[in-house]
Structures are given as structure tokens and as C-alpha cells.
Amino acid sequence: MTHLVFFCGHAGTGKTTLAKKLIGPLMRASATPFCLLDKDTLFGGYSAAAMGMLTGDPNDRDSPLFLQHLRDPEYRGLLDTARDNLELGISALVVGPLSREVRERRLFDRAWLGIGTDVALRVVWIHTSEETAHQRIAERGNPNDAYKLAHWDEYRQRRFVPSGEICKDLVMFDNTAPSRADYEALLAHLVGEPHGSSAMPPVPV
Template sequence: MKLVFFVGTAGTGKSYLSQRLSETFSWAYLDMDTIGTPFVNKMLEMNGQDPDDRDSAFYKQHLRNLPYQALMDVAMENIKAHQDVALIGPFTRELATPTWIEEILKANGFTLSDVDVKVIIVEVQNADVEKDRIRERGYDRDQWKLKHWDTYKSEKKTYNVTWNIPNASILRFDNSGELTNQKLQQLINFINR
């Protein structure tokens, strides 16, 4: 089974890219925002917080890990049902924790030998492209980023995969320009490898 992570910051096009690839791959498509947003927003609101603020200390301390846990629980259920999975989200802390993916797999009766784990780091070279994409999608949760763009960009994470997977299972993909058929084929070849 394949477990394919599409990681990167907001506005890089993770969702669009993985949706386009869903035309080729018959996988369970799991976006962290879709799975986590309804209950995270409600919990923030219930605690007197801005329901769209993903940058507050309260969110990071109390809620940040819950959508990831839910996402991985659903992903593992699909893997157990012999269904490939595409996972979309930032995964910054998770990628920086060397044993994270192995612990998730082990808790569900799998090893890295059983599941083909791939990571596609989606990037763009121009921060203005990210900002335009964030603005265009119009999500309330992005308002803080847009209002505090310089601060947000100064905190931008560098994506380095510390998991015990081969370098050949990690791809940095520049999604700055048009998503051509040639670029799509490059990604298809990487996933199928």
C-alpha cells in the first residue's frame, strides 16, 4: 500500500496538486483542513478564541495535534482496508520527528516494509505566488496570515524529512508555474517508483 504525503506551507498548491493526481490514482484523499477544521473551529470558539486563528499559543498548545491524530487514524483504517492514501497538510512537527511515521505504522501493525511511504514537498519560489493563492482561495483561517504576512513569512518552516525512508522516496516539487502534463507525469513516475 502507498501512503503519499503532500506537505508544504499554505498557498503552495498541495491540495490542487494532489486532487489532479487523484485523476490517476485510486486512493483515499485525506486533507487535514477538511478533517480538522470543523471541530477545531468549534473548540476554539468554545474557549473564547478566534475560530480561524491557527497561529495562537492556545491553538498550538491544546489543539494543533488533534487534526493530525484524526487524519492518521482515518489513514490507517484505509491502509488496513488495503487502500492507498494521499495525505495533505503541513506536517512540520511530524516530519521533524524521526520516529513519528514508524510509531504510527507500528501502532497499527505495520512497518515501513509493509507500506510505501512517499513525501512530496510542494514549494513555490516566489512568496507573492503563495500570497496570491491564499488570497484567491478566500478561507477565513488565512486572514491572520494575510494581515501579518511579513511575520508569517519570517516564521516559514524549512521542510526536511527526518524519517527513516530512502531519499528516493522524497521529492521536492516546484509548483510555481503551470502544472503541465510533463510535471504531472514526473509526479506519477515518482509515486509509482
């Protein structure tokens, strides 16, 4: 069985750092090869070239122009790449905000994803406080975040915390200051093992 795991959440929540920390233990626990598909790594260079040509700002990832014309093609390419790997027997850990897709529950729609019931599906919403996210974004100094920081009041309106029916089957993970036990509980859930299973490999902290 292959696995499709989504690490979703707003900027500054530590999605990529968490994915890199867990992918090794995840492969060992599931006995399955995984690829790590990060939206920014896959499409960052292309989008920088496109936005530089269109607006003169290669670091723009939050303006209305980007959101209306490039956001969805980036995500479709991300999902298409994941599906290609799954068809080859390689599980995928997909990293990206995907907030709209979580809100609309598209990531639980196997027909929309183009996957069968033979793929184990997990969706994780990684979150932290707005203040912590803002601090992390400012400290990492990524030029792609310049628009967010300059228009924070506008950007923060797009931040949301899943609740109600949206949370059905959605794994919530507080990435503010997780402990080893928190990492191992998440890992156990991702591979379908009961919490505290001795089969879980140790997670580095």
C-alpha cells in the first residue's frame, strides 16, 4: 500500500521543517519509500520567473494577480506529481498551504485527487499562533514573504483555524513547541499504528 500525506497550514507554521524531520521515520515505520514534494521547491523558480515578467516582482506570492492566475496551476502540478509517484509505488509527503482545499475538503475527495482506495490518505493541518507565525516569517528572511509582511492585515484575513465539519478526519498538529511524544504520536497516526506502539522508530529532536 502507498501513502499520500499532506502537511498543510499557513506560512510560518513550520510545515517543511516538520516534513524533513519526519520523512525518515515515516519511511521506516511504513516500510515504504517516500518522496517529499514541497510546493515552493517544485514551483518556486518558475513562479519567480513568471511574476518577474508580469509584475517586475519575482518574489510576489500573495498579490491578487498571483492568487488568481498561478496559485491553482501550482497546486495542480503538485498533485499531479504526487499521483505519478503513487502510480510507481512511491508514497508522497506533500507540503503546501492548501488552505482553500482544506476548507472545501477537496483533499478528502479521492475522485478529485485522482487516487484509489489502495492509497492510505492522511491530511495534517499544522498550526501555531499568529504571533509565532509572524515572528518566524520575519526571522527567516525569505523574500517571498515580503508581501505578507508589508500587507499583514490583509494577509491575516486569509488565515483560519479549521473547525466543525472541516475537521472531520483532519489531523491537527500544534507546531509551536512540540515534544518528542507529540512527534511520535503524529507519526503513529500517519501510519495507522496505535499511539505508543513499540513499532514506531524514534524521532530526532
